[in-house]
Amino acid sequence: MKILITGGAGFIGSHLAEAYLQRGDEVYIIDDLSTGSLDNIKALQQNPQFKNRLFLTVNTILEHHNLLELTGICDVVFHLAAAVGVRYILENPLESIRTNIQGTEKVLEMCAKFKKRVLIASTSEVYGKHTHAPLVETDNIIYGPSSKFRWSYAASKLMDEFTALAYFRTRGLQVIITRLFNTVGPRQTGAYGMVIPRFVSQALRDRPLTVYGDGRQTRTFTYVKDVVEALMRLMECDGAVGEVFNVGGTEETTILELAQRVIALTGSASAVELIPYEKAFGKDFEDMQRRVPSIAKIRALIGFAPRVDFDGMLRKVIAHMRNGS
Numbered sequence: 299m300k301i302l303i304t305g306g307a308g309f310i311g312s313h314l315a316e317a318y319l320q321r322g323d324e325v326y327i328i329d330d331l332s333t334g335s336l337d338n339i340k341a342l343q344q345n346p347q348f349k350n351r352l353f354l355t356v357n358t359i360l361e362h363h364n365l366l367e368l369t370g371i372c373d374v375v376f377h378l379a380a381a382v383g384v385r386y387i388l389e390n391p392l393e394s395i396r397t398n399i400q401g402t403e404k405v406l407e408m409c410a411k412f413k414k415r416v417l418i419a420s421t422s423e424v425y426g427k428h429t430h431a432p433l434v435e436t437d438n439i440i441y442g443p444s445s446k447f448r449w450s451y452a453a454s455k456l457m458d459e460f461t462a463l464a465y466f467r468t469r470g471l472q473v474i475i476t477r478l479f480n481t482v483g484p485r486q487t488g489a490y491g492m493v494i495p496r497f498v499s500q501a502l503r504d505r506p507l508t509v510y511g512d513g514r515q516t517r518t519f520t521y522v523k524d525v526v527e528a529l530m531r532l533m534e535c536d537g538a539v540g541e542v543f544n545v546g547g548t549e550e551t552t553i554l555e556l557a558q559r560v561i562a563l564t565g566s567a568s569a570v571e572l573i574p575y576e577k578a579f580g581k582d583f584e585d586m587q588r589r590v591p592s593i594a595k596i597r598a599l600i601g602f603a604p605r606v607d608f609d610g611m612l613r614k615v616i617a618h619m620r621n622g623s
């Protein structure tokens with residue numbers, strides 16, 4: 299099979315590319331390297347087993363010609379390219395909205411033109427300000443005001459979901475929508491606000507672990523290879539078409555507990571430092587206090603169950619970052 303991965307030089311995209319290459323498929327990547335990097339796929343490009351099966355186009359999905367050609371060549375499309383990360387969104391508001399709304403519409407338009415099945419990476423952020431758990435795909439959605447720019451990411455990804463479902467309903471496009479919860483693993487960068495690589499990096503340098511707010515906000519984490527397996531199996535499942543799925547872990551932890559666990563597992567001399575949200579992100583910021591998925595729907599369809607537990611994924615990230623990669 300020929301697999302197109304938009305954002306394939308990013309964190310999740312590079313793991314997805316690796317899994318398909320290992321399976322013997324051809325992988326085509328389009329990525330503008332805005333938050334992704336060539337380092338993420340260097341080992342894949344240099345692996346003799348993958349020779350002549352990995353193709354990289356460095357360009358934005360907003361540019362028509364490359365996307366047209368690549369969608370035409372490939373059998374299925376994973377749309378992962380997006381402006382990602384709380385800090386990145388706040389610092390690049392207009393560019394982020396363009397990529398996430400216009401970019402996704404372009405990808406969907408091409409997939410409809412060539413009748414290619416497409417899986418969209420949406421996010422748990424779309425649920426907004428809920429405090430109940432677990433979050434179910436059919437839950438209502440609650441956002442803060444448009445002056446709080448952090449919600450632009452959630453709203454743009456929600457618009458992607460509406461657009462994808464509209465293509466499904468009106469054009470018969472085979473779309474699958476996945477709401478990814480915090481995904482963790484090697485190659486994730488802390489540079490754009492991702493909490494685990496940021497904490498591990500601080501712990502390995504014996505610097506204070508900077509926890510925003512009071513640290514009582516909770517998250518669940520999923521290991522990237524578990525997520526990749528779920529995406530691949532959903533893509534192969536006819537019953538997934540036209541549906542929305544949570545993809546996430548079920549072990550709920552506060553950010554304060556996470557910081558303490560990172561300190562324990564690294565053997566670091568770091569302390570924890572609480573930083574008010576406004577100091578970290580400015581006044582346009584609000585956090586989500588709780589984010590725990592129901593994974594009943596994806597479990598019922600493809601038997602999804604995360605294999606790597608919380609400590610297991612922290613150990614893998616620590617080992618990777620200790621090796622300096």
Ligand SMILES: NC(=O)c1ccc[n+]([C@@H]2O[C@H](COP(=O)([O-])OP(=O)(O)OC[C@H]3O[C@@H](n4cnc5c(N)ncnc54)[C@H](O)[C@@H]3O)[C@@H](O)[C@H]2O)c1
Nearest residue numbers: 305307308309310329330331332333334358359379380481
């Ligand atoms: N990592 C998570 O915890 C998480 C959680 C929820 C949703 N997601 C979604 O999963 C997808 C992948 O996220 P990730 O964590 O791998 O982030 P990432 O930043 O590593 O990957 C995104 C990739 O898209 C590329 N990109 C951005 N704009 C582009 C454009 N206009 N044209 C071409 N390429 C572009 C970036 O260079 C990067 O390589 C995103 O759609 C994100 O919204 C991730």
